[in-house]
Amino acid sequence: MSKVVLKGFIQVPSDELEAINQELANHCRLTLEEPGCITFRVIQEENDPCRFNVYEEFVDREAFELHQRRVAGSDWGKLTRNAERHYDIIE
Numbered sequence: 001m002s003k004v005v006l007k008g009f010i011q012v013p014s015d016e017l018e019a020i021n022q023e024l025a026n027h028c029r030l031t032l033e034e035p036g037c038i039t040f041r042v043i044q045e046e047n048d049p050c051r052f053n054v055y056e057e058f059v060d061r062e063a064f065e066l067h068q069r070r071v072a073g074s075d076w077g078k079l080t081r082n083a084e085r086h087y088d089i090i091e
Contacts, residue, residue, distance in 0.1 A: 006054065006087050007056075009051055010084065026075070028042060034063070037057075
């Protein structure tokens, strides 16, 4: 089993930014509590508030996929459904 790393960014619509910012801390907390989560960071760009840099590490593919499934049905997943995602996944 090898670690899975996701890095990149999301670009969110400006009219959804306030709701996304309100949910971000909860999303990070829930993710960090997941079994197999090593590192999880979502940081808003200073010069482009609609861009959030993302970096996450999971112990293996199974933990990463469990995270993806949880997020899909979460408040964060619903709030960011219109976000453009630009990720690289490294195993």
